[in-house]
Structures are given as structure tokens and as C-alpha cells.
Amino acid sequence: MFGLNRSDTLLLIFVALLTMLAPFFLNPFPEGSSLAQFNGGYPDLMQRFVIFGIFAIGFNILFGLTGYLSFGHAAFLGIGSYAAIWMMKLLTMNVIPAIILSVIVAGVFSLFVGYISLRRSGIYFSILTLAFAQMSYALAYSVLTPITGGETGLQPKLSDPRILDTMLGGGGDATRANLFGLEMGKSWQMDWNGWVFTFNTGYYVAAVVMLIAFYLSIRIFRSPFGLMLRAIKTNQNRLNYTGVNTKPYTLAAFVISGMYAGLAGGLLVAMDTQVGPERMFWTASGEVVLMTILGGVGTLIGPVLGAGLIKYMENILSKINEGLLETWFAFMPDTAGDVVVTVLALFTGKGWHLTLGLIFMLVVVFLPGGLVGGLVQGGRRMFRSRDGKATRETKSNQTPPTSTPAE
Amino acid sequence: MAILQVRNVSKRFGGLQALNDVNLSVEEGTVHAIIGPNGAGKSTLLNCFVGRLIPDTGTVMFDGKSLLGIKPHEINQIGVSRVFQTPEIFGDLSLLENVMIPTFAHRDGAFKVNWWNRADRESDIQDHAEEILQEIGLYEKRHEIADAMSRGDKRRLEMAMCLSQDPKLLLLDEPTAGMSRADTNATIDLLKRLGETRGLTKVIIEHDMHVVFSLASYISVLAQGTVIAGNTPELIKGDPKVKEAYLGTEAE
Ligand SMILES: Nc1ncnc2c1ncn2[C@@H]1O[C@H](COP(=O)(O)OP(=O)(O)OP(=O)(O)O)[C@@H](O)[C@H]1O
Numbered sequence: 001m002f003g004l005n006r007s008d009t010l011l012l013i014f015v016a017l018l019t020m021l022a023p024f025f026l027n028p029f030p031e032g033s034s035l036a037q038f039n040g041g042y043p044d045l046m047q048r049f050v051i052f053g054i055f056a057i058g059f060n061i062l063f064g065l066t067g068y069l070s071f072g073h074a075a076f077l078g079i080g081s082y083a084a085i086w087m088m089k090l091l092t093m094n095v096i097p098a099i100i101l102s103v104i105v106a107g108v109f110s111l112f113v114g115y116i117s118l119r120r121s122g123i124y125f126s127i128l129t130l131a132f133a134q135m136s137y138a139l140a141y142s143v144l145t146p147i148t149g150g151e152t153g154l155q156p157k158l159s160d161p162r163i164l165d166t167m168l169g170g171g172g173d174a175t176r177a178n179l180f181g182l183e184m185g186k187s188w189q190m191d192w193n194g195w196v197f198t199f200n201t202g203y204y205v206a207a208v209v210m211l212i213a214f215y216l217s218i219r220i221f222r223s224p225f226g227l228m229l230r231a232i233k234t235n236q237n238r239l240n241y242t243g244v245n246t247k248p249y250t251l252a253a254f255v256i257s258g259m260y261a262g263l264a265g266g267l268l269v270a271m272d273t274q275v276g277p278e279r280m281f282w283t284a285s286g287e288v289v290l291m292t293i294l295g296g297v298g299t300l301i302g303p304v305l306g307a308g309l310i311k312y313m314e315n316i317l318s319k320i321n322e323g324l325l326e327t328w329f330a331f332m333p334d335t336a337g338d339v340v341v342t343v344l345a346l347f348t349g350k351g352w353h354l355t356l357g358l359i360f361m362l363v364v365v366f367l368p369g370g371l372v373g374g375l376v377q378g379g380r381r382m383f384r385s386r387d388g389k390a391t392r393e394t395k396s397n398q399t400p401p402t403s404t405p406a407e
Numbered sequence: 408m409a410i411l412q413v414r415n416v417s418k419r420f421g422g423l424q425a426l427n428d429v430n431l432s433v434e435e436g437t438v439h440a441i442i443g444p445n446g447a448g449k450s451t452l453l454n455c456f457v458g459r460l461i462p463d464t465g466t467v468m469f470d471g472k473s474l475l476g477i478k479p480h481e482i483n484q485i486g487v488s489r490v491f492q493t494p495e496i497f498g499d500l501s502l503l504e505n506v507m508i509p510t511f512a513h514r515d516g517a518f519k520v521n522w523w524n525r526a527d528r529e530s531d532i533q534d535h536a537e538e539i540l541q542e543i544g545l546y547e548k549r550h551e552i553a554d555a556m557s558r559g560d561k562r563r564l565e566m567a568m569c570l571s572q573d574p575k576l577l578l579l580d581e582p583t584a585g586m587s588r589a590d591t592n593a594t595i596d597l598l599k600r601l602g603e604t605r606g607l608t609k610v611i612i613e614h615d616m617h618v619v620f621s622l623a624s625y626i627s628v629l630a631q632g633t634v635i636a637g638n639t640p641e642l643i644k645g646d647p648k649v650k651e652a653y654l655g656t657e658a659e
């Protein structure tokens with residue numbers, strides 16, 4: 001279906017179900033219960049799941065396929081956001097033109113950055129991209145203040161021109177992002193025996209965009225173009241002596257992933273109409289690297305899972321403060337409770353990065369293929385132990401696992 | 408007609424004169440062997456043909472075009488393929504993919520963003536690659552990962568990759584090194600067959616004299632960067648200078 005093979009089609013359907021039903025299974029705990037704070041099914045977080053999913057999917061097209069590790073992709077995210085907000089200020093609060101412009105602007109900027117950075121490979125390439133991103137951050141913070149709003153950033157104001165909106169005499173709140181009148185911030189809730197599920201317009205818009213982005217990335221992975229990119233990762237030298245000009249291939253991959261980042265940046269603004277320079281800070285560039293590695297470099301769905309996991313921890317784990325821990329462990333004897341709370345407090349709240357670091361270390365050491373690699377391996381081992389004999393016998397004539405990137 | 412003409416090529420690495428005023432011409436449709444002791448400069452000479460090195464002086468003409476100053480991929484695109492001394496393959500990919508990639512490069516040129524089609528649905532590419540793997544005897548292993556192959560299979564794979572491009576000139580740097588006797592003989596047969604069916608010109612570097620004398624129609628002997636002899640196999644066999652070059656190094 002959709003020009004994909006069976007397993008890719010199933011994967012796409014799985015991801016589609018996952019995103020469409022997210023409001024349900026991300027809120028597994030009834031409202032008001034003590035576990036309700038672990039619910040991730042509120043609009044702001046769900047939007048982040050899919051938007052950073054897009055960011056990581058795009059990053060994986062560069063890093064996962066060609067092996068070029070960029071440490072500056074947040075620059076494209078940020079540029080996309082600035083482009084989107086200017087479109088909203090000048091033309092219309094409709095998100096479509098904003099998102100289109102953010103993709104184009106990020107694409108052009110990544111063409112420039114890629115052209116220069118790709119003159120080097122390995123660590124030098126990474127450092128060059130990092131340098132570009134930090135320069136962009138510094139520029140947005142200071143020199144370019146008239147365009148970027150400096151430290152405070154930008155958001156739509158009532159006094160903005162919004163030429164198209166004014167011409168059409170748009171109704172509703174003039175500074176709310178919308179899709180042809182459908183407000184992004186609009187949510188409706190469903191009550192069911194104490195459970196509350198929230199359905200948000202913005203989330204569904206972003207989720208549909210993410211599904212399209214995911215589908216396109218599958219097409220790229222399975223195409224001759226994707227095959228060339230994977231060949232670059234394994235042996236760029238051989239590819240050159242094979243008659244392939246590898247430079248434009250890496251540049252194309254760089255620009256595509258830059259455009260994905262721009263798309264994510266545009267969507268962030270579409271959901272929450274504001275942007276500041278911190279979006280380009282190097283930690284944001286590092287985060288997408290972590291997401292991709294955590295989920296599984298070069299796998300299709302890994303980056304999406306990695307993005308989800310990190311965003312969940314960032315938003316949920318960081319909410320658990322000492323006071324909360326104390327109420328949880330109030331049943332313990334005083335000193336024991338204090339010890340437990342003190343230790344756990346290190347890993348929660350502001351210390352959530354510590355937990356992330358631990359998980360990251362465990363994954364990198366024990367699951368070199370990331371979460372997806374681990375799942376695939378585990379699945380294969382189970383499959384083998386169940387009917388190991390049969391598989392061994394038919395090994396020569398079944399289609400064995402090729403190098404095709406796993407789920 | 409000479410398809411490859413090497414005139415006065417010299418190359419220096421610091422204090423080492425790796426190539427010293429080398430002259431060669433390779434006739435179309437022949438097998439030209441280059442032999443010589445270790446470190447004679449044989450691989451260095453091939454490097455000058457494929458754009459890995461640029462000689463300090465001299466010219467290299469292929470099919471009337473200069474090979475100097477153009478990029479490796481451009482040299483390949485005009486019909487020169489090379490098998491390296493240490494196998495250069497796509498280690499993480501399957502054998503089939505390894506052969507499909509050069510086939511794509513041959514069909515689509517040096518750069519083409521073909522991102523919408525499915526690589527495994529490009530049936531002409533797939534069929535061609537499978538045919539080549541069949542011919543070289545790796546068809547059964549086509550779905551295995553290249554890195555898992557034996558050294559001999561890697562070499563054969565690399566040969567398959569080059570052949571899939573239907574080159575005019577095939578450069579082979581010790582193609583049978585690391586192969587068993589049986590595989591070596593199979594390779595000799597394969598290279599002979601290729602000569603007949605495709606009319607392919609080959610330059611082959613080889614230490615195994617059995618391979619050299621089974622295949623070569625002309626032999627150049629290189630020692631310390633200099634061509635000390637160039638002649639038909641029969642005449643090379645009896646040449647005292649050649650014996651000396653080999654004996655000289657063996658005595659060391
Ligand atoms: N890139 C390089 N830089 C410096 N020296 C080099 C380089 N490439 C080759 N050499 C030197 O040039 C000489 C010739 O090397 P080359 O690899 O051409 O020999 P060869 O005839 O292929 O030998 P073998 O039979 O061992 O493969 C050697 O002394 C080698 O160390």
C-alpha cells in the first residue's frame with residue numbers, strides 16, 4: 001500500500017494509530033488520582049511529541065543514512081520559527097503560509113551551511129555545524145534584534161499589519177493561529193468515568209503533518225537515493241570510485257534534514273505563537289542527537305520514540321519536586337523517608353537530566369541499536385528460541401534479514 | 408590502438424621516488440599485466456590512473472582524454488573501474504545492494520535524486536545485479552552482509568561491482584590475493600571469459616605468476632619505480648633483468 005512494502009505499510013499504520021489515539025493512551029490515569037501527574041495527554045506535550053518527532057525524523061535522514069553528525073540542527077529549527085512568526089505578523093495568522101515559509105527559509109539556510117560544512121567530514125564537520133548554530137544564536141540574541149526581538153523574542157501583536165487577514169476582514173481573535181479559521185488552541189474534552197481525554201486541534205494538525213513527514217522519510221529510506229546515502233555512510237571512498245559524486249548527495253541529505261527542522265520550527269510557532277533565540281542554543285541541537293541515538297540511529301521509527309521519551313521526561317519528570325516526593329514517601333519512617341526523598345530528588349525535578357543521562361548511558365552501552373535496535377534484537381531472539389530449529393533449516397531459502405534499516 | 412597511454416609519469420613521496428619516468432601503452436582488448444617486487448610502485452601507478460594521486464610530471468591518456476586533474480567519479484563515468492588491493496566494498500550493505508549501487512551509477516550518472524521510487528522495485532537494476540552475481544558465483548549469498556564475507560568473496564564481490572558497470576578498462580590490483588587455489592582458478596576463468604564476451608581491456612597487477620601467465624598478453628615489469636622491461640610473456644620469462652629484479656628482492 002502507498003507504494004510501500006508490507007512491513008513498512010504496517011509500520012505506517014501503526015504510527016498513524018499511535019498518533020491518532022494518543023489522547024487516550026497518554027492519559028491512562030483517571031483525573032484526580034495520585035498518578036494523574038504522569039499523564040502525558042495534554043495538548044502542549046502531545047504537540048511537542050509529534051513536532052520533535054518531525055525534527056528527529058529529519059535529523060535521522062542526515063545522521064542515520066549518511067553518518068554525518070550535525071551539532072547545529074537547532075539553528076534550522078529556530079530559523080523556521082522566526083520565519084513562521086514573521087509570516088504571521090505580516091500576512092496572516094493562518095498557519096499554512098507560515099509553515100511553508102519556514103520550510104523554504106530553513107532549506108535555503110541549510111543549503112548555505114551545508115555547502116560550507118560539508119567541505120569537511122567527521123568531527124570537523126560537526127564542529128562547523130555547531131559553530132554556525134552558535135553564531136545564529138548569538139546573532140539572534142544581539143545584532144539581529146530588530147528582526148528577532150533579541151532576548152525577549154517575538155510574538156504576534158494586535159498592531160501587526162497581517163495584510164491578508166485585514167483584507168479579508170478576518171473575524172475571531174486576530175492574534176490566534178488558525179487553519180482557515182480553525183483555532184490551533186481549541187480543545188474539547190471527553191469525560192469518561194473519571195478519565196478525561198483532551199482533543200486539541202493543533203495536535204491533530206501537527207500529527208497529520210508528522211505522518212506525512214514520516215511517510216516521506218520511508219520513501220527516502222527505501223529509494224535509490226537513500227541507498228546512495230547509506231553507501232556514503234559505509235564507504236564514501238568506494239562510492240567516489242564507483243562513479244558517484246558524493247558531495248551533492250550529502251548536501252541534498254543535509255538540506256532535506258534542514259527542511260524537516262524548519263518544518264518542526266514552523267509548527268512550534270503554529271502551536272504556540274512565540275519564539276526566542278534559546279530555541280537555537282546548542283543544547284537544543286544536542287537534544288535531537290540524543291533523541292535519534294536513544295531511539296535508534298538509522299531506524300525509521302526510532303527517532304520518533306526517542307523524541308517522545310525525552311519530551312515526556314522533560315515535562316513529567318521535571319514536575320516531580322521534593323514536596324511531592326515527601327507526600328509519596330510519607331508512609332516511611334522519618335529518616336528512611338528522608339534518605340529516599342533526597343536521593344530521588346536528585347533525579348527528578350530540575351535533576352531530570354541526570355535520569356536522562358543514565359538512561360542514555362544504559363542504552364548506548366547495552367543497546368547499540370537504540371531502543372528500536374533492542375526491540376528488534378529481542379524479538380528476533382524470541383522468534384529464534386521458539387522455533388529455532390525450523391528457522392535454521394530453512395535459512396538458505398527464506399529471505400534473511402538484509403541490511404535494510406529495521407522498523 | 409592503445410586505449411591507455413602513460414607518458415613520462417613520475418611521482419615522488421618526500422625522498423622516495425615511487426615512480427620514475429614510467430611509459431606504458433595498453434592496447435584495446437588486451438590483458439596487460441604489471442609485475443614487480445613489493446614496493447615497486449605498482450599500486451601507485453594505478454592510483455595515478457583513477458584520480459587518487461596526481462603524478463608530479465607526465466600524462467595519462469584514456470581513450471583520447473586526459474585522466475589527470477579530473478575527479479575519481481568522472482574517471483569512472485568515462486569507463487574506468489578499479490578493484491583495489493584491499494577490498495573496497497560497502498561493508499554494511501548486502502551483496503545485492505553492493506552491486507546495485509554501481510549499476511545505478513552506470514545508469515543514472517554521477518548524481519540523481521531518485522527518492523520516490525523504491526530501490527527494490529527498479530527491476531532492470533535488480534536483474535542486472537543478480538545476473539552479475541550469478542556470473543561471479545555469489546548469487547546464493549546475495550542477501551548476506553558484505554562485511555561477513557571471506558576475503559576471497561570480498562574480492563569477487565568487488566569484481567562484480569566493477570563488472571556491473573560494463574567498463575571499457577578494468578584495473579585489477581592483485582585480484583587473487585587471499586583466494587584459495589580453486590577460487591584463483593575460477594577467477595582466471597572468469598577473467599578469460601570476460602575478455603572473450605565483452606572485449607574488455609584489463610590492467611592487472613599480480614604476484615601470482617600462474618595467474619599472470621594464464622591471462623596476460625603483455626607484461627610490464629616495474630622495479631623501484633622504473634619500467635625495466637615490457638614484452639610478451641614468452642620473452643619476459645627469459646629476460647635476465649627481470650630475474651635479477653625478483654631475485655634481488657628475494658635475497659634481501
Ligand atoms: N600515499 C603515499 N605516501 C607515501 N608513500 C607512499 C604512498 N603510497 C605509496 N607509498 C610508497 O611508495 C612505494 C610504492 O608503493 P606501492 O604501493 O605503489 O607498491 P606496490 O608495487 O603496489 O607494492 P605491493 O606489491 O606491496 O602492493 C612504497 O615504498 C610505499 O611505501
Ligand SMILES: [Mg+2]
Binds near residue numbers: 450451492
Ligand atoms: Mg600494491
